[in-house]
Amino acid sequence: MLHRILYPKFSVSQKHLEQKLYNKTVLITGASFGIGRLLAEKLAFKNTNLVLMGRTSEKLKEVCEIIKKNGGNASYIPGDLRDQSTIDDVFKYLKSKDVGVDVFVNNAGKSIRRSIYSSLDRFHDFTRTMNLNYYAPIELVLKLLPEISKRNGQIINISSFLVLLPAMPFWSAYQASKGAFHTWLKSIQPELNKRGVTCSNIYLPLVRTRMIAPTKKFDKAPVMEPHQATEIIAKSILKKGYNFKPWWVNPTRLAFKLFGKSYIKRILKNN
Template structure:
């Protein structure tokens, strides 16, 4: 079947399944590897894909939390395996790839979900170059190394799909997110280019540009408590749809409009974002004052 028709036909099949009561998902019988699976969007995604009949490989740094997620998946009748890996450890990522391919064969779907978020102004970052290094290590080089390791087997079996969980910030380009959005933009662009090189092998990429999700990662930013946000379960449904339908990009209307405004009226948008930047100051955690350690998210990210 031509990949040009893959996404429209996937949507048609989803409608047909809904109308006929057929619960079968394209994920049934597939192997799905999810990074950052110990909490938040990763955990919710793991539960959702397992419920659709996939074997889910759970990857994260925290063994106890991974075990908890695996037990929950199995209690619901699913199948899951855990792998404790720090994605910033290159040799550990390489070892993970070798083990997974040896034990499970080619991975059918990869969800690059693990990430580090940081919201800090440039004023507070001039002497913190490590903010950029650490963010790139987690958000770009880690998933890049894992993807590159798994791609050969995907291409050899003539099937594979990679979902890069990025951010609507790659379109909006919000102040105070220079380190975070730059790292996610790198992954976004890589996925788009890689998808063109692997197209003839039926290996596709989706860049899932999520809006704000209510997780521990965003907790340190006080302002976020007052704005609408997705739940991890709502975000996971978007991941599942991306896995099933394999679109090139998933985004939201406000981000599309911001992207257009950035092109059509760049200086006007600069003014608007400059005013917004002043209206929403750095968080307590970003300033490093007060009870900053308490405000750190569980994966070490700062708001």
């Protein structure tokens, strides 16, 4: 019941999605697991070219096989997006196939929830999250822009509701890196819009994927199911410029203004 209230159900028309993506190329990062994988499987259409990325080759191969079995069309480029060579591989591949990207879904991401006192010898937490959540999508966007602009394309940024809330203890690496890319994209958005490129920001709540699995206290929390997240992303493909945030984000911001200090005291006590 609570789940229904927090995440009202809706679904997009597969037929409309197929029409919208007719003869289009969609690049999805982080398509080997979780939300990106489900999204790729949802976009298995005969005349849509999917280019999938992630580090785990065997998982990407598996997704491509499922997509092909369902009548779709997908290829993959394995690699760590924090490496320059992976980014170079993406553009070599697109050039070799002579295709330009119409829709870029910036989905690959790394989340860390850790106290700063458990991070004293973990500077790499901060470089890793910045490299994946901030620098990699910036470089991809810079390199995609010439083609995506010619095609009046779309950039869909899979972000987090956390970037809309005040800074929270334990989330420094994740919240700062996701927030940095969010600010960057917001800053360039008017220029992109002027050239016909639209952006969508999808501020997801907690979603039941392997990303939140290490935090045991989320096991019983009323979180969003991954297929609901993919419906939201699909809606942003259908409706250019569509942004999503859970309806309860604004009331939560207000509650923070009123009770934020005592809430933070409580989470510090319980951790």
